[in-house]
Amino acid sequence: MTDQVTIRNAILADLDTxxxxxxxxxxxxxxxxxxxxxxxxxxxxxxxxxxxxxxMNDEVIGFIVGEVRAWEFGSPPCGWxxxxxxxxxxRELGVGQLMLEEMCQRLKKAGVTTLxxxxxxxxxxxxxxxRSQGLRTGRYIELEKSIDDI
Amino acid sequence: MKMHKASLFALYAVLELASDxxxxxxxxxxxxxxxxxxxxxxxxxxxxxxxxxxxxxxxxGGGYRFVGVVNRTTLLDVIELFETLESELxxxxxxxxxxxxxxxxxxxxxREIDELTKAVLDTITLETALNSSRLRTKLAAQA
Numbered sequence: 001m002t003d004q005v006t007i008r009n010a011i012l013a014d015l016d017t018x019x020x021x022x023x024x025x026x027x028x029x030x031x032x033x034x035x036x037x038x039x040x041x042x043x044x045x046x047x048x049x050x051x052x053x054x055x056m057n058d059e060v061i062g063f064i065v066g067e068v069r070a071w072e073f074g075s076p077p078c079g080w081x082x083x084x085x086x087x088x089x090x091r092e093l094g095v096g097q098l099m100l101e102e103m104c105q106r107l108k109k110a111g112v113t114t115l116x117x118x119x120x121x122x123x124x125x126x127x128x129x130x131r132s133q134g135l136r137t138g139r140y141i142e143l144e145k146s147i148d149d150i
Numbered sequence: 151m152k153m154h155k156a157s158l159f160a161l162y163a164v165l166e167l168a169s170d171x172x173x174x175x176x177x178x179x180x181x182x183x184x185x186x187x188x189x190x191x192x193x194x195x196x197x198x199x200x201x202x203x204x205x206x207x208x209x210x211g212g213g214y215r216f217v218g219v220v221n222r223t224t225l226l227d228v229i230e231l232f233e234t235l236e237s238e239l240x241x242x243x244x245x246x247x248x249x250x251x252x253x254x255x256x257x258x259x260x261r262e263i264d265e266l267t268k269a270v271l272d273t274i275t276l277e278t279a280l281n282s283s284r285l286r287t288k289l290a291a292q293a
Binding site for chain 2: 127131137
């Protein structure tokens with residue numbers, strides 16, 4: 001089945017479908033966010049940031065966005081994947097794995113040897129996916145606090 | 151985190167059986183493979199059978215086989231058949247308010263640790279653990 005899937009750079013015409021796909025995970029439409037992602041990772045023509053989509057039978061069925069980030073939190077340059085989604089009707093076909101493999105290739109060409117991501121602890125589906133791809137708890141710990149009552 | 155022996159033996163058994171769901175193994179086969187007590191493992195296998203993850207096949211050539219869903223069952227699913235994975239703070243009731251606050255803080259820290267432990271174990275499926283084990287074996291053979 002995955003031989004029918006193509007991974008390619010996102011184009012402007014994909015945005016509406018991507019916004020719909022994103023709605024499956026986050027119940028809030030955010031066109032401005034996706035337009036910004038497109039501007040930063042496609043229109044800007046960077047060689048260290050990638051916005052890819054998976055296509056099957058001329059239909060966009062998944063997306064992944066990643067980039068090289070350097071020296072944030074004192075970390076040497078590494079690749080970050082910060083958005084990933086697959087249409088529920090094409091899950092468990094290996095689409096996510098294909099997109100992640102392509103992203104890893106591109107990030108490696110951009111000069112990094114480590115891949116990072118961050119996932120909500122309750123998001124078992126995505127966490128299990130990244131685990132299945134060999135990602136483990138990394139050396140950086142995310143910390144947070146509420147500042148609502150300051 | 152100190153995992154109970156029963157949980158560890160259950161993980162051995164489930165991973166061994168799930169690595170080839172067509173294969174039937176006796177408690178002795180598995181116990182010998184991991185160097186553990188057959189008697190203790192037999193008790194663990196009874197719990198696994200009751201949970202529906204493992205089936206006992208009776209008769210000559212019988213044994214146990216995995217009948218769960220390998221890419222849906224997590225390590226936590228197996229462990230929680232035997233323990234709750236919650237740290238116990240063995241603190242007697244505090245006498246003053248300050249003591250109470252310290253105990254509450256320590257309880258909150260152990261809860262944080264427990265939640266992280268569970269988040270890790272609940273997102274590693276048997277399939278992922280088996281794939282990683284196979285990769286380890288392959289890398290060790292290449293070294």
